[in-house]
Amino acid sequence: MKWGMVIDLTKCMRCHGCVAACRVEHFLPLRITWVKLIAYETDEGGVLDVTTFPVRCNQCKEAPCVDVCPTGASKQRADGIVEIEADKCIGCRYCVIACPYQNRTFLSKDKDPGYFPGYPQTRFEIKGKKLYPHQRGTTTKCNFCAEKIDYGLANGLTVGIDRDATPACVNTCQARALTFGDLDDPNSNISRLIVERKGLQLQQILGTDPSVYYVDGKIGGKDNKAPESAMTGSHIQHLSSVEARAKKVFPGSKKN
Amino acid sequence: MQARRQWITTHEWMVQPTAQTEWIEGQGILIWMAEVFSALGMGLYLVSLFLNNWWGMLAGWFIIVLLKLPFHFFYLGRPWRFWRAIPPFTNAWKTSWIARGMFFTSVFAGLAMIQLITTYLLDHNMVAESLVPGVLLLDWAMRILAGFFALLTGIYCGFVMSYCKAIPFWNTGLLPIVFVIMGLADGLALIMGVGLITGGVDFHAIEVASQWALIINAILITTYLINASYQSATAEYSVMQLIMGKAAKAFWIGVILLGIAVPLTISLLSIFVLEFSPVLMILAVISHTIGAFALKYCVLKVGIYRPIISRVPVY
Structure with missing residues (x-):
């Protein structure tokens, strides 16, 4: 089995819930985020649009970060998850350089000033550091909440369905834009999504074969766009123009 | 306030071509230094080996062992774990150029030290007559092996970078060759400096070389830059940054003027004069060494990632 994730860009509403959930789940140091949101604007013939891409480690099947690691600290599990053994990492940052997606972060002292810089650690912080002892001077990244997956499998739970066996970002996503499951199972939710909605991997040209796929009306073709009736107020960012978006938000406004 | 909140807000990071910073900014300067000393040490050792100049070989060995390695060491986030990268023929060694490089450098340091000792003993007739053939054989074996590992030490730095597919400007087989040839030219310049102090160097032959x-x-x-500009839009962007962007001053003044034009002019002038001017020679050595620093700075500085969002089609 190979774990993977599908991110439905027509549903993502840029709430940063996944970013926050990941930070809390892993007690991430103050200036580290494993999940990031990229936003960019496009202007196609006067039609302005904003698109956001939630990004995290792609757990590539041909991971350059694993290949370049000089100590074997970065390695790939049988289920495809790329993990870092912090005790082996020497902090050379070759993996940070080699990652085409820039989803690895070197945990330097300035990125870990404590949750309340200048104050003693809270009990929450102390507990967090015991649970997730992120080591300064090493590299960190998203691990698809591997510990939750392992726990779930050991306890007979279904990964991607049961909350205790599903990554925190997927559990938290209120727009249900994230789907997690087994890429090797052709009948799994994500395999079907990838086929039906023409899932796209980032930077396919590099041959890294990421386990994170994106589906979007614009990427997969116009046919794949979510019907307007299915959109909530949160989804209007993906309407085709700023003007249309403004009309949705302020239907009675004279400025429209 | 905006800067402090930056890591939790939505941003346009990696949408446009984004330059790598880990190996050139902040602590990354140590990597730049280590890269430069790799080339200088390798070049000086190999040139000295060819010219049989013991002091040059010693200087090359010192540059690698006392400058390159410490800069690498202090760059590491967990320096005292450095030994984990050295064991050869591990799984990591099969694919990681840093692991290979650590091994090459360590082996070079050991072999070259033995070679320096045997050469010194033979040159100063400090070996008993009966042992001379054996020590001579050992000396030659060490020269061949140390020279080979010196070359590997110089060339692996190029492969470390050229392996990165994400940075198209680096991702070419020409890069290791550029680094080695530039390192040899650096070695030729430095051996003149060594010769000025210790003597016993044929300046005319070195000038021609x-x-x-x-x-x-x-x-x-020139070939590298033309090739890169054809390779991809991101690599072309790197070239533009190099010749008229943020690295232009370092490139034109450091690499082209000081690294190539000034030493070449001084070298060509030497054709027309019988006596070598020590002042001009020192100027050429300093100028060339600045060029070596500038070359590595430029290559590291314009290491720009391919943007990750495929919907920005031009890159």
């Missing part, structure tokens, strides 16, 4: 090395370098760098 230096001219060719510099001309080959100029051709290689």
Whole structure:
């Protein structure tokens, strides 16, 4: 089995819930985020649009970060998850350089000033550091909440369905834009999504074969766009123009 | 306030071509230094080996062991774990150029030290008559092996970078060749400096070799840039940054003027004069060494990632 994730860009509403959930789940140091949101604007013939891409480690099947690691600290599990053994990492940052997606972060002292810089650690912080002892001077990244997956499998739970066996970002996503499951199972939710909605991997040209796929009306073709009736107020960012978006938000406004 | 909140807000990071910073900014300066000393040490050792100049070989060995390695060491986030990268033929060794490089450098340091000792003993007749054939054989074996590992030490730095597919400007087989040839030219310049202090160096022969090395370098760098500009839009963007962007001053003044034009001019002038001017020679050595620093700075500085969002089609 190979774990993977599908991110439905027509549903993502840029709430940063996944970013926050990941930070809390892993007690991430103050200036580290494993999940990031990229936003960019496009202007196609006067039609302005904003698109956001939630990004995290792609757990590539041909991971350059694993290949370049000089100590074997970065390695790939049988289920495809790329993990870092912090005790082996020497902090050379070759993996940070080699990652085409820039989803690895070197945990330097300035990125870990404590949750309340200048104050003693809270009990929450102390507990967090015991649970997730992120080591300064090493590299960190998203691990698809591997510990939750392992726990779930050991306890007979279904990964991607049961909350205790599903990554925190997927559990938290209120727009249900994230789907997690087994890429090797052709009948799994994500395999079907990838086929039906023409899932796209980032930077396919590099041959890294990421386990994170994106589906979007614009990427997969116009046919794949979510019907307007299915959109909530949160989804209007993906309407085709700023003007249309403004009309949705302020239907009675004279400025429209 | 905006800067402090930056890591939790939505941003346009990696949408446009984004330059790598880990190996050139902040603590990354140590990597730049280590890269430069790799080339200088390798070049000086190999040139000295060819010219049989013991002091040059010693200086090359010192540059690698006392400058390159410490800069690498202090760059590491967990320096005292450095030994984990050295064992050869592990799984990591099969694919990681840093692991290979650590091994090459360590082996070079050991072999070259033995070679320096045997050469010194033979040169100063400090070996008993009966042992001379054996020590001579050992000396030659060490020269061949140390020279080979010196070359590997110089070339692996190029492969470390050229392996990165994400940075198209680096991702070419020409990069290790550029680094090695530039390193040899650096070695030719430094051996003149060594010769000025210790004597016993044929300056005329070195000047001729230096001219060719510099001309080959100029051709290689031009080929590299032309090749990169055809490779992809991101690599072309890197070239533009190099010739008229943020690295332009370092490139034109450091690499082209000081690294190639000034030493080449001084070298060509030497054709027309019988006596070598020590002042001009020192100027050439300093100028060339600045060029070596500038070359590595430029290559690291314009290491720009391919943007990750495929919907920005031009890259």
